[in-house]
Structure formats: structure tokens, C-alpha cells
Amino acid sequence: MGRAERELVASGTRLNTAACDVVADHGRAVEAVRAALTPLHDAAAQRELDVLPVARLQDVTEGRLRLDHVEQSGLRTVGEVLAAGAYRLRQLPGVGRRTADQMLAAARSLSDAVHETVAVHIDVDRPEPGTTALVMALHTLVEAGPDAVRAVARATGTAKRLEPLLAAAGPATGRLRMLLAGREKKARALAAVTELRSLLADAERAGLSELFAQSSVDLLRGPSSDLAAWADFELRSAEYYGLLAEISEQRPDTAAAEGFLPDEIAERVRAQRLDDTHRRVSLRGYQAFGARFVLAQRKTILGDEMGLGKTIQAIAVLAHLAAEGQRHFVVVCPASVLVNWTREVAARSALRVTLLHGPDRHKAFADWKGRGGVAVTTFDALRGFPEPGSGEVGLFVVDEAHSVKNPKTKRSQAVARWAERCERTLFMTGTPMENRVVEFRNLVGMLHSGVAESLAEGDGASAGRDGALAGSVAFRKAVAPVYLRRNQQDVLTELPSLQRTDEWEELSASDEEAYREAVQAGNFPAMRRAAYQRPERSAKLERLREIVEEAAENGQKTLVFSYFKDVLRVVQDALADRVTLFGPLTGGVPAGRRQQIVDDFTAAPGPAVLLAQIQTAGVGLNMQAASVVVICEPQIKPTVEHQAVGRAHRMGQVRPVRVHRLLATGGVDERLVKMLENKTRLFDAYARRSAVAEATPDAVDVSDTDLARRIVEDEQARLGMADGRPAAEPA
Structure with a gap:
């Protein structure tokens, strides 16, 4: 008894400290979310109460309350009744103490129900200090990911086992302590040392010390800026909302x-x-x-x-x-x-x-x-x-x-x-x-x-x-x-969210042939739409049909965007006998007629599809009737995509919006995505926060011509056909 046991207990103490630290760090991160959420949740509940008619108090009391004098006094909502309080209510004609108490009790019941059901909506288009604080607090937990949750669970169990063992093993850390301990304490100390040694060996094999340390670092590391947190939220809103629902217990x-x-x-x-x-x-x-x-x-x-x-x-x-x-x-x-x-x-x-x-x-x-x-x-x-x-x-x-x-x-x-x-x-x-x-x-x-x-x-x-x-x-x-x-x-407990999916398709042999011809000609626009040039064997077109048909089966409306008119014609022919079609909306359609097409699409009963050029319909039209969006090819300007998606994902949308971007592997789509993805987060986050950037999206986009030339040259080299032929200008 002595040195070996002291070292064993010291190792156990260090592991226990690390376990307790990661649990505490996670607890603080969760509390930060709750602290940011509470005022937003209370404000959302108050907004609901401020529009809830005072007549709803009758529902709670099964019609026993008489509210004529209350409404005549100007108290028209449940929120106003709560704000008035017992003293002011008793000043109203015909309202005594009992009636006032009943009214307030009914109002509090409605208030409790509203607080239980109301959800906080995080609006990426209108960031405010409160929602920014919430997004930043959530960002810490989202970035820490499942590993942190796993670490907390392991840490909780580890600490629960370690603490009594460390206490029981104390006498074994020195000869004098063992001599002074009674027979029962000695037996417990020896048993605890044996179990502690086994537990620490298992912990070392599982790498628990490293897991706890890394998780604590992740939980203490906040976002680099509110801009980064908002950009990440937009990309992974489903994870943020899922975590928010879990923490708020809604x-x-x-x-x-x-x-x-x-x-x-x-x-x-x-x-x-x-x-x-x-x-x-x-x-x-x-x-x-x-x-x-x-x-x-x-x-x-x-x-x-x-x-x-x-x-x-x-x-x-x-x-x-x-x-x-x-x-x-x-x-x-x-x-x-x-x-x-x-x-x-x-x-x-x-x-x-x-x-x-x-x-x-x-x-x-x-x-x-x-x-x-x-x-x-x-x-x-x-x-x-x-x-x-x-x-x-x-x-x-x-x-x-x-x-x-x-x-x-x-x-x-x-x-x-x-x-x-x-x-x-x-x-x-x-x-x-x-x-x-x-x-x-x-x-x-x-x-x-x-x-x-x-x-x-x-x-x-x-x-x-x-x-x-x-x-x-x-x-x-x-x-x-x-x-x-x-x-x-x-x-889904949250208000409508935005879910983005990149649909990566392998080009069919026919698609590949059309693509190689476009690359050989150095024609960048033709490369971008090659996947639709031979519709009978088009991999992208087949996936588009599947998305549209599944949306139709679920009674949903779909927007289909493309930069190219001829791609929209191909899509129109492919869907003509499958769903109700509207459009296409193109630059040649007068502005008044565009709105009429959108109105007809909105009013159409059941599922329908609206075809539109992305640069034409991406601004100025509200299309909240659609909850599924398909983008036929990646756009050179990311802002164009975001503006188009914003036609459906905006105030008034009652369902989560799902965006499917159709991409082909190994060619121009993949190169476009790679070149732009690093810039997109910050550019889009900036554009959403600046009126100047919103008005002039070109200010944050790379040069179209330069990008096209680089991609054509890269693709010609990859396919072994580089011949110095100049790239065609973007369409």
C-alpha cells in the first residue's frame, strides 16, 4: 500500500475532474441557449396573447363569464386583460372581485397554454440582437456535435462510478492511513482499488480522457463571429431547430x-x-x-x-x-x-x-x-x-x-x-x-x-x-x-425551415457524350446545360421527375428554376403529362402577365409546377404556395440562387421549404460548386445584412468570364482535349 495506490487515485481524480468539467461545460452551453431563448419565447407568447380575442376567455370558463363591459372598456385581447391586472378590472362597471379573479385565472390558463405551444422563429432575413444571441449560443452545441453529447453521457456515468470508488480507496494511499483504518474500511479500500484499476484501464482503452478534453474544448469554443454563426445556421437550420426543440422541450x-x-x-x-x-x-x-x-x-x-x-x-x-x-x-x-x-x-x-x-x-x-x-x-x-x-x-x-x-x-x-x-x-x-x-x-x-x-x-x-x-x-x-x-x-415543432439538398447525379453515357462535345467546343453555357440536351437519357431529368412526382403525391407545389430557356422547354415536355404546369416565366413575359401566372399557380387546387428562369422569377414575385424548389443547375452567382429560393421561403410560407439543387459529378457542376462554396457562406451572410449588397449582388460575386474560362480550360485538360480554344462567354 502506498505509492502505486496514490498514483492510481490521482489518475482517477484527474479523470473524474475531466468528466465533471465536460458535464459542466455542456450545462453552461445549454443554459446559454435557454438564456437567449427565454426573452424571445416570452415575446412570441406575448404577441400571440396580444391578438387573442378576449372572447376566448369564454372557452376556458365554459361560457360563465360576462364580457360585455370588458370589451366596451377597450380591453379587447387576453394580453390586455393580463396587463390590466385585478385592480383595474375591478374598476370596470359590472365587474366585481369574483369576476375579475375568474377573468384573470382564465387569462392565465390561456397564457400557460400559449407559452407551451408557441415556437420561436429564427428569421435569417431579419437578424436582430436577440435572435443573433440565440443562433450564436446554438452554434456552439451544433459545432460540438454528437461527440459532445456522447462525451457528456460517458462522463456522467464515469463520474457516478468514480466518485464513490475514490472516496473508498482513500485509506489505501498510505500505510499509516491503512493501519488506522478499521477492518471494514480496509476491505472496502482494497476492493475499491481493484475496481478503480479496472475502470481506469477500460477508460484508457476507450480514450475517455481525450474524448472529454476535446469535447470541453469544443464546448468552450464559440463562433468566430455572428456572421459565421448566421451563415452556418442557414446551411444547417434543421440541426439548429432540432437542438432548439430539444432544449426548449417543445x-x-x-x-x-x-x-x-x-x-x-x-x-x-x-x-x-x-x-x-x-x-x-x-x-x-x-x-x-x-x-x-x-x-x-x-x-x-x-x-x-x-x-x-x-x-x-x-x-x-x-x-x-x-x-x-x-x-x-x-x-x-x-x-x-x-x-x-x-x-x-x-x-x-x-x-x-x-x-x-x-x-x-x-x-x-x-x-x-x-x-x-x-x-x-x-x-x-x-x-x-x-x-x-x-x-x-x-x-x-x-x-x-x-x-x-x-x-x-x-x-x-x-x-x-x-x-x-x-x-x-x-x-x-x-x-x-x-x-x-x-x-x-x-x-x-x-x-x-x-x-x-x-x-x-x-x-x-x-x-x-x-x-x-x-x-x-x-x-x-x-x-x-x-x-x-x-x-x-x-x-416539426418549429415554424417553416429551409432545407437544402444537393442532388448529385452521375451523367448517363448520352449525357457524357453531349458534355464532351461542349467541352471540345470550349462552350461554357453548353457545358452547363449538357445534362438536358438528350432528354431520353438524362440523369438529371429523371431525378427531377422523381422529386416532382413525390411532391405531387404529398399534395405540394413545386418551383423549377433554370438559367436557360431551352432547359425549361425540355422540363416542360418531360412533365407535360404528369402534373399541372404553369409558365415558363421568362424575360419575354410582360411583368403584369408574370404576376397573373403566379396568381394562377397559387390558386390552383392541389399540386402543380411553376417553371421559371431563375434570373427572371428570382426577384419581385412571391411564391409561398410552393414548398419544393428545384434548381436545374448551379448558378454562377450564389446570390441568384438565394434570391430565387427567397420567393418561396419568406413571410407567409406555412410549410418547410425544401430546395433540391441538381448537380452532375465530375464536370462543370462540381468545379463550379468547389470554386464558389468557400466564398458563398460569407458572401451570402454579408448580402443578407447589407442593403447595398442586396441591391447590387454583383459586388460580391466573382467575374463570370474569368470563372468560365478557368473551368473550360480545366475540363479540357481533364478530358485530354486542351487545344487553346477560347471559352464561349457565359449566356
Whole structure:
């Protein structure tokens, strides 16, 4: 007893201090958010109360209050009643102490309800000191990321174990202390030393000291400026709002977040543990529930509405299974989202990802078989791979699963065979399949024959308006073991947010040929629109159709922007027989007619698509009717994109706006994005805060001609055709 034990206790004390520090640092960061949020939340609640008619007090008291004298006195809102207080209310004719007390009690009840439900909206277009303070406080936690949350959880558990062990091991740090200790204390000290040694060895293997130290640094490091925090918020608003909802404890209705599942299934899902060791993204509550549902139910359909993060939920499941020791996973999806899947898995998890596509796909398949990870492939390519053995694939994910609803197609048959051989299968689709029970039944049949049999062929549209099973409580109960769907309005607690997605597509062979011709000619505008020159084989056009059709299935309106008139004509032809079209809005359309087109688009019942030149419709027109925006190609001036998106994402928008920017890998789009992305954050943040910059966006953009020349020269060199031919001027 002595030196070795003293060093052991000292090491334990240092680890305990680091653990307590990271918990305290995280607590201070959370309190900073709450301190910034409270005045904004109170102000938002007050605004609600200031427009809430005093007549609503009748609702709280079931009509017992007489309010004639109150309204005649000029107190017209609940907020004014609260501000008046008991003394002033009793001065009103016909209002005694009892009535005044009842009025105030009813008003306070309404005030409490408003405070519970009102949400704070962070307006990027009108930054104020209060919202800036909130964004900066949130920025610290968003930047610290899931690692900090993980560190706090580990630190809390570590400190809880360490503190009693350090106290019990005290006598073992010196011979005299051990001599003076009683028999019972000596025994406890020796046992504590043994357990402490084991705990510290485990902590060293897990790198807890480094994790705690790095997390404390991250939690103490604030944004470099409010400009940087606002720019980051605009890029990652969903993460900020998710964190804000968690800290403010304003969560969606539990039943809605859990897809209105029966209690017995919901309880089983809640009990499912979710390991985040290999995950690099935080989950919202409903997303964590979705991942647990997939794990608990094993073979499922995740039907969340577009924009709720089905891909992130799938990655959370993959990460959990990898932590449990599973090594092989397969994702099958349309070719148009292959690149997105590989990028999302790589960015959101620590899992190895392998693309099984193109002429080398069989070689890549052999590599994946040997090394493991997530294999991402297409429906057509899947048919060429050998079906897995029992237990070989930890999770089989099928994205855009409505693509395999017809059991007679070869792709559906291949997916069905794989689903049968995999213990866990996840089908993903944003299409509300409960409106098409026959098709839905086919999908369910691949996963759970018993549930499929409970959905009779005639259910759905043929059942009549009153008896239709589709969308009813009976339908949800029947499919609950397999199917989970949540809608945006049910689970997003914040006011409308802006969600941006870069849709990276691989050019088809036909696209590639058109692109090479444009590069050979040194024609920069032709390079930018080459992906649409041969519509019958256009990868971008195929993805655009999918986005528009899914939005239409969900009853949403879509804006489609392009710089080029001929691209809009191609899109118009491709969508003509699929959705209701308006436009195109181009520079040749008179201003008055432009507004009429927008008005007609807004008034159109149900889903519709408005086509517009981005430089024409990007300013001066309000298009809040649309909640989905597609940008056909990246713009040379980032401000042009932001102004166009701002037509939909502005005051009056009632749904989150999702922006899809269509990009092709390996060519002009990728070079444009790379050259501009570093400038975009600060330029856009500046432009949003300066009236001068807003009026003259060219002041913060790089030279169009210089940019075009550099990209053409780079592409000619990459494709081995540099010949000194001058680049065509930008169109």
C-alpha cells in the first residue's frame, strides 16, 4: 500500500475532474441557449396573447363569464386583460372581485397554454440582437456535435462510478492511513482499488480522457463571429431547430411522432436501445423512434413524408447494427440517388461505403464481400449479384420502394428474393401508400405475408368514401407491425425551415457524350446545360421527375428554376403529362402577365409546377404556395440562387421549404460548386445584412468570364482535349 495506490487515485481524480468539467461545460452551453431563448419565447407568447380575442376567455370558463363591459372598456385581447391586472378590472362597471379573479385565472390558463405551444422563429432575413444571441449560443452545441453529447453521457456515468470508488480507496494511499483504518474500511479500500484499476484501464482503452478534453474544448469554443454563426445556421437550420426543440422541450405530440402506433408496439419500440457509436449526426426524437422501430420490428416500411430524414434514420440503424458486430449491409436505390447515398453514409457515419455500379461493379462486390461495409447499388445491378446467405447481410435497405410495387417486374422479384433472405429489411418511400392499398399490399407481402393477407384486395379506393380503409385507424392498426409514417405538420415543432439538398447525379453515357462535345467546343453555357440536351437519357431529368412526382403525391407545389430557356422547354415536355404546369416565366413575359401566372399557380387546387428562369422569377414575385424548389443547375452567382429560393421561403410560407439543387459529378457542376462554396457562406451572410449588397449582388460575386474560362480550360485538360480554344462567354 502506498505509492502505486496514490498514483492510481490521482489518475482517477484527474479523470473524474475531466468528466465533471465536460458535464459542466455542456450545462453552461445549454443554459446559454435557454438564456437567449427565454426573452424571445416570452415575446412570441406575448404577441400571440396580444391578438387573442378576449372572447376566448369564454372557452376556458365554459361560457360563465360576462364580457360585455370588458370589451366596451377597450380591453379587447387576453394580453390586455393580463396587463390590466385585478385592480383595474375591478374598476370596470359590472365587474366585481369574483369576476375579475375568474377573468384573470382564465387569462392565465390561456397564457400557460400559449407559452407551451408557441415556437420561436429564427428569421435569417431579419437578424436582430436577440435572435443573433440565440443562433450564436446554438452554434456552439451544433459545432460540438454528437461527440459532445456522447462525451457528456460517458462522463456522467464515469463520474457516478468514480466518485464513490475514490472516496473508498482513500485509506489505501498510505500505510499509516491503512493501519488506522478499521477492518471494514480496509476491505472496502482494497476492493475499491481493484475496481478503480479496472475502470481506469477500460477508460484508457476507450480514450475517455481525450474524448472529454476535446469535447470541453469544443464546448468552450464559440463562433468566430455572428456572421459565421448566421451563415452556418442557414446551411444547417434543421440541426439548429432540432437542438432548439430539444432544449426548449417543445416536442411534437407523442402519438404523432410515433406514427399513431398501437400501445403494445410503441412500448416495444421505446424499449429498443439505439447505439450511436458509429453515427456522426444527432437525431430528432421522432427520427430516433423511427430507427428504433426498424430495429425492433426487423422488416419494415418507413413511409415518412419527404423531408423528414428517412435516409438519416436508415443510417442510424446501420450504425447501430455495425456496433453490434454486423459487417455487411446493402442499399438498393434508383441510379439518380446513388451518389447521394454514398455521400450521406460517408458524412453521417463511420461506416465504409462501396459503390456497386458501372463496369467494375462485380470487382467492387468482391471487395465488399471481403472487407464489409455498406454496399450501394441500383435495382438493375442487384439482379446480377448472388443472393446472400442466411445472416450474411445485417440490413437490406430499399430506397424509393414504391418502384418495386409491381410483383411482375424483374426488379421487384429480385428485391423480394433478397428481402426473404435478409433477417432485417427496410423499405423507404415518401409516397403515401395508404392511398393505394393494392400496391401497398404487394410491398408488405415481401416483408410480412400475414399482414399483407389482412389487407384485402378491395380495400382503399373501392371501399367508398365512408368505409375506405385507406388512412383510417383500422388501416394503421392493420399495418402497424410493418409500417411507420409521420407527416411534417405533425412532428416539426418549429415554424417553416429551409432545407437544402444537393442532388448529385452521375451523367448517363448520352449525357457524357453531349458534355464532351461542349467541352471540345470550349462552350461554357453548353457545358452547363449538357445534362438536358438528350432528354431520353438524362440523369438529371429523371431525378427531377422523381422529386416532382413525390411532391405531387404529398399534395405540394413545386418551383423549377433554370438559367436557360431551352432547359425549361425540355422540363416542360418531360412533365407535360404528369402534373399541372404553369409558365415558363421568362424575360419575354410582360411583368403584369408574370404576376397573373403566379396568381394562377397559387390558386390552383392541389399540386402543380411553376417553371421559371431563375434570373427572371428570382426577384419581385412571391411564391409561398410552393414548398419544393428545384434548381436545374448551379448558378454562377450564389446570390441568384438565394434570391430565387427567397420567393418561396419568406413571410407567409406555412410549410418547410425544401430546395433540391441538381448537380452532375465530375464536370462543370462540381468545379463550379468547389470554386464558389468557400466564398458563398460569407458572401451570402454579408448580402443578407447589407442593403447595398442586396441591391447590387454583383459586388460580391466573382467575374463570370474569368470563372468560365478557368473551368473550360480545366475540363479540357481533364478530358485530354486542351487545344487553346477560347471559352464561349457565359449566356
